[in-house]
Amino acid sequence: MAQVVDTSDFRPGLKIKWEGGMWVILECSHHKMGRGGAIVRGKLRNLETGSSVDQSFKSGERFERIIFDEKPAQYQYRDGEDYVFMDMESYDQVTIPSNVLGDAVKYLVDDLEVSFDMYEGRVMGIELPNQVVMKITDTPPGFKGDTASGSGKPATTETGLVVTVPFFVENGEDILVDTRTGEYLERAKK
Known part of the structure; x- marks a missing residue:
């Protein structure tokens, strides 16, 4: 039996059937109109084509929720615009x-x-672990006394992702990055 959700259940990561396709919600916000009902604005990505759309829905609209089966896999390498994984089973x-x-x-x-x-x-996408160890490939050097500002400096990782790291982190170090937010967590333990 299909699970049904409405717009009040919308949150990033929720997968729904809409207009004959399978979509994941990337962003959503609820807006209360003056006299009329509320609307929900969202950014959705089609799981089959990868295209994204901005869409408004009436509050209370109902959709079929898509629940995926999960299967363990391992990332192998990049081949042009494609990524190759190994099915662990x-x-x-x-x-x-x-x-x-x-x-x-x-x-x-x-x-x-x-x-x-x-x-x-069919494979519709991947689920990442919450944290990934990444190597810093480029970041400016830190200077004594920089810690007072409390902010940080940009650092480019091996995949090209740019994160803000504390001033003491240097090139070649491994750091832990949160895949849900893209933020630096800590130096990776060796």
């Missing part, structure tokens, strides 16, 4: 285009263990 190689993966490509480091999002036997 069958050891088959599975290729997924970058437009289907979206922002997840910023966190794909060698041998990263992920989960395939499976729907009716």
Whole structure:
């Protein structure tokens, strides 16, 4: 039996069927209109094509929720615009285009263990772990006394992701990054 959700259940990451396609909600905000009912504005990404749209929905509109089966996988390598993973159960190689993966490509480091999002036997995307260890490839040097400002400096990781790190972090160091927010968490333990 299909699970039904309405606009009050909208949150980033929720996957729904809408207009004959499968969509993931990237952003959403609820707006109360003066006399009329509330509306929900959202940014959605099509799970099959990778295209994104901005859309408004009437409060209370109902949708079928998509629940994926998860299957363990491991990131192998990039092949042009495609990313190659190994299915950890069958050891088959599975290729997924970058437009289907979206922002997840910023966190794909060698041998990263992920989960395939499976729907009716097809891979629809991946689920990242909450934290990933990444190597800093470029960041300006820190100076004595910089810690007083409390902010940080930009650092580019091995995948090209730019995060703000404390001044004491240097090139070549491994850091822990939160894949949900893209923020620096701490230096990686060796």
